[in-house]
Amino acid sequence: MRVASGAGPAYLFCPADRPERFAKAAAVADVVIVDLEDGVGSERREAARRHVLAATLDPARTIVRVNPVGSIDHAADVDAVSRSAFDTVMLAKTASADEVRSLADFAVVALCETPEGIAAVDEIAACENTVGVMWGSEDVVAALGGYSSRHDDDSLRDVARYARARTLIAARSHHRIALDAAYLDFANLEGLSREATDAAAMGFTGTPCVHPTQIAVVRAAYFPTPAQVDWARRVLEAAAGRDGVFRLDGRMVDGPVVAQAHHILERTALT
Numbered sequence: 001m002r003v004a005s006g007a008g009p010a011y012l013f014c015p016a017d018r019p020e021r022f023a024k025a026a027a028v029a030d031v032v033i034v035d036l037e038d039g040v041g042s043e044r045r046e047a048a049r050r051h052v053l054a055a056t057l058d059p060a061r062t063i064v065r066v067n068p069v070g071s072i073d074h075a076a077d078v079d080a081v082s083r084s085a086f087d088t089v090m091l092a093k094t095a096s097a098d099e100v101r102s103l104a105d106f107a108v109v110a111l112c113e114t115p116e117g118i119a120a121v122d123e124i125a126a127c128e129n130t131v132g133v134m135w136g137s138e139d140v141v142a143a144l145g146g147y148s149s150r151h152d153d154d155s156l157r158d159v160a161r162y163a164r165a166r167t168l169i170a171a172r173s174h175h176r177i178a179l180d181a182a183y184l185d186f187a188n189l190e191g192l193s194r195e196a197t198d199a200a201a202m203g204f205t206g207t208p209c210v211h212p213t214q215i216a217v218v219r220a221a222y223f224p225t226p227a228q229v230d231w232a233r234r235v236l237e238a239a240a241g242r243d244g245v246f247r248l249d250g251r252m253v254d255g256p257v258v259a260q261a262h263h264i265l266e267r268t269a270l271t
Helices: 017-028 042-054 075-083 098-103 115-119 120-125 139-144 158-173 189-202 214-223 226-240 255-268
Strands: 009-017 031-035 064-067 088-091 107-112 128-137 177-179 208-209 247-248 251-253
Touching: 009 017, 009 214, 017 031, 017 042, 017 214, 042 075, 064 075, 088 115, 098 158, 107 120, 107 226, 115 120, 115 139, 115 158, 120 128, 120 158, 128 158, 158 177, 158 247, 189 214, 208 214, 208 251, 226 251, 226 255, 251 255
Parallel strands: 009 031, 009 208, 031 064, 064 088, 088 107, 107 128, 128 177
Antiparallel strands: 247 251
């Protein structure tokens, strides 16, 4: 069973070498990302793979992040997942469509966090076994030779915004799950709220979290406000039986605006 596209917006990374956290993560998050990559020291990865094999998490709400193609741990990670209950993997540092196709036995969430991955994100999203696309802000900037994806006011720098937009457009144009970058300053819940609200407004499917305290903030950000829900319902009521453009509250309403109203109400069922 593959991860459900309508599982909800709050994904949570959980180190694969901390099995005592698996159930706790599943209890609070919509989807758990069991991490065999950055969250686990190299000396603990063999034990972490055994924990993946023994895990009893719901496969429809679990993704296993594996190390990049060509890395020393990649083949062992893939072998472990192939023998587990899980069939959805997140491929760290996805750089090409060929890397995704090399995992043909799995549903793949492609984590594009290098210049090569962002440059190839359209081809990556188009792969038959790609089910989702995510980007990584700090990894992209580090790979470019930079040292920060954000300005002093916490806003994303232009190159990070470009990577973010390319990821979203590529994912949604192929009807894939679109995941925003994780917000690493987990103590700054106000900043997370701003960024997740922006992500939801643009069409991202979800925002991965690095700490459980971020879960409620992400869910609230993706859930429409009462004013938005009221507006969406009035738009759809006014659009019923109409064909073409009309006016509501002094604003022109056409097909795209009606579609936005549908999206708002759809989000009330996902969060």
